[in-house]
Amino acid sequence: MASTETGNDHAVELIVRDVSAPEADGVGISEEITPLLTQTEKPKINIFTISYPRRKAGEQVPRLPEVEKSSLTQFILWVWSGSRYSGLLCMALSSTIYFVMGVLSDVLSVQSIPLFETAFARCTIILVSSYIWLRRSGQPIFGQANVRNLLILRAIMGYLSLMSFIYCIQRLPLSQTIVLSFTTPIMATIVARIILHEKLKIADIGGLACSFFGVLFIFRQILTTQGGLVKSGEASNAYARGSNHVYAILVGLFSAITGGLSYCLIRAGAKASDQPMVTVLSFGLLACPAAGICSFAFEDFVLPSLYSFPLVLVLGVLAFFAETFLARGLQLEKTSKVANVQYIAAALSQLWGMSLLSIAPSFGRLVGCLLIVISVSCTLYIGPDKEIE
Template sequence: MASSSTETRIADDDHLALELTVRDLDSPDLEKSASAPTLASDEIIPLLNQNQRPRINIFSASYTRRKPREQVFKVTETEISPLTQLSSWVWNGSRYSGLLCMALSSTLYLIMEIASDAFSVQPIPLFETAFMRCTIILILSYLWLKRIGQPVFGPAHARKLLVSRALVGYLSLFCFIFSIQMLPLSQAIVLSFVNPVMASIAARVVLHEKLKITDIGGLACSFFGVLFIFGPTLTVQVGSEVNSESLKGNHHIYAVLLGLLSSITGGISYCLIKAAAKASEQPVITVLSFGLVACPAAAICMFSLESFVMPAFETLFSMIVLGLLAFCAEVLLARGLQLEKISKAANVLYMEVVLSQLWMMGMGKAAPSGLFSRLVGCLLILISVSYTVYMGPAKDTE
């Protein structure tokens, strides 16, 4: 071969070896080989002796046959913990993932309610509580996005949706805080559960989602269940506090209007969460955007409208725990809205009322008066939510 190196290929059943021999281009043998090409092969001087030549084995490693696909999957499944498998299945491994995320979010809100009753050591102003909770949500969502390598501020085409979600979400929180301070507790709770109904109406207008008769019937059934549960308590509280200072004159009307405004803006916020999560393909970004607006706004309201209270150690610990639970609940809520039709997802949120009532009955904290109406209300909500799950998300998931 008329080249500066010779190649020898050795093939057997196990490997293929490639041997290279190099010679000096400036040697006088090169001129002789140019003038007498027939003698070139005899005058090539190898760089190393035959026993010193390194053998470059490209395929020298012996490869065993691949395991069957079933065996590979079995090995992978044994290495993953059951908790990780369950989390992955709930997050994105089932066609019911949206409904499951909403149900878990409702359960976490119930756990927050139970924990706040158990750790109620020191009264803390509401805006201070909101500031602490929003700060924890902001920090955890930032760490989440940095860990998975996502842009903190989201993609450029979704930033308007994220800003709108943050502003409308904090407006809903701001109105709710004022309404819960001015209204009896049962009235504030009933007004807050108008939120799923408003979200379904807003989804029909903003996102052009189809609102079927079954969806309307399910939401109406669940809301009537809330009225059955809180109806007796609502009548007693209004009758006993009708002459109080907080309900005199136009104060009560303003408080009710603030509660309704909170529900309307909360429903619009659900639509913006869904749109922003689908546009950015990451529901945690919607949680971060809310924290970026809510933290400084809550701090301003905390120092301008209330007196700051230094929390004790136990109170601070409970606030941190509640902040962690609130972060998980908000992420699951955003994920559920991202995956599921809003009318179905919002209807599952009524499960929090049922779980709360069952917890109170089990712990003996529920008053014996109005027990029948509470059971009827819980039954209505269970029927509505069960029907929503039975119909399934197959035809409604985009």
């Protein structure tokens, strides 16, 4: 039965065949259906239908070039990752870098460069490196609007601490300056308790006291010979130095206090912006031009020689990484704990000097190094506190 319907421009033809028709009609049906089955279409490809060429047993499979990371790079990325111990390890790495800088300065120094000029060179490298870091990472250069006041205060406190520390180096014996500089972790812990409301445990206070007593044991003999601890027979010589010596010591304490304030501002700024690099850049923005002005105003400019110029660059790059890891450590961990880890630089410098026989081993130095190693090891073993944010 067939029927045809026409309407406008379209024609539809309906053909109905009886199922009970003879087998001869089945041939016609199959002839009409067969072209539909044999029609060539593009096969659909998925992951299960792709055929891979067979390779011989001894033939190597070519691989895409992969960037292999060295073990040192993997370790640094692991330390930076923000795990449970990242804050303590970042501060330990920062202190180790400062120790390496001291070793390089003693071993490879071939030219005497003024302190302000040295500070200017390092601050310039810190400024340029931190700027490139932030530009490549797509972070705001001057930080977010809500943390700019913190960054400005951080830059001012860091600059005052640096300038007063340089003044102490010029006016005081080196041992006294080092001892005064190692009061900075104590000042940072006190300021963090007052400003940041950080909780202090007995273990934190004991660790800081143990490490600082270790520093006193290390430099006890030098302090007595250089007049830091005045004997009765040398009272007249100490009085002859007048009030300049006392004034220099007060400046050293001021350097420690401003340094402690700077640590707390670094922690607050890094946590607020979630980017420790902006605190490093803010310090470089102020310290670089200020150190340059002081260098040309108070000292004679010394052009680095061909041999000392690479050393200046290397020390500047190391200073940048040291400041970066310091800011990251303060961002991740409580101030009292990371401040205690800083004392490891004093122990490493003494152990290095005694191993090279440039420093005579003594009972006081050995006891001091042992106290610092025990204190820092206990801090690392106890680990960070479990804080609920």
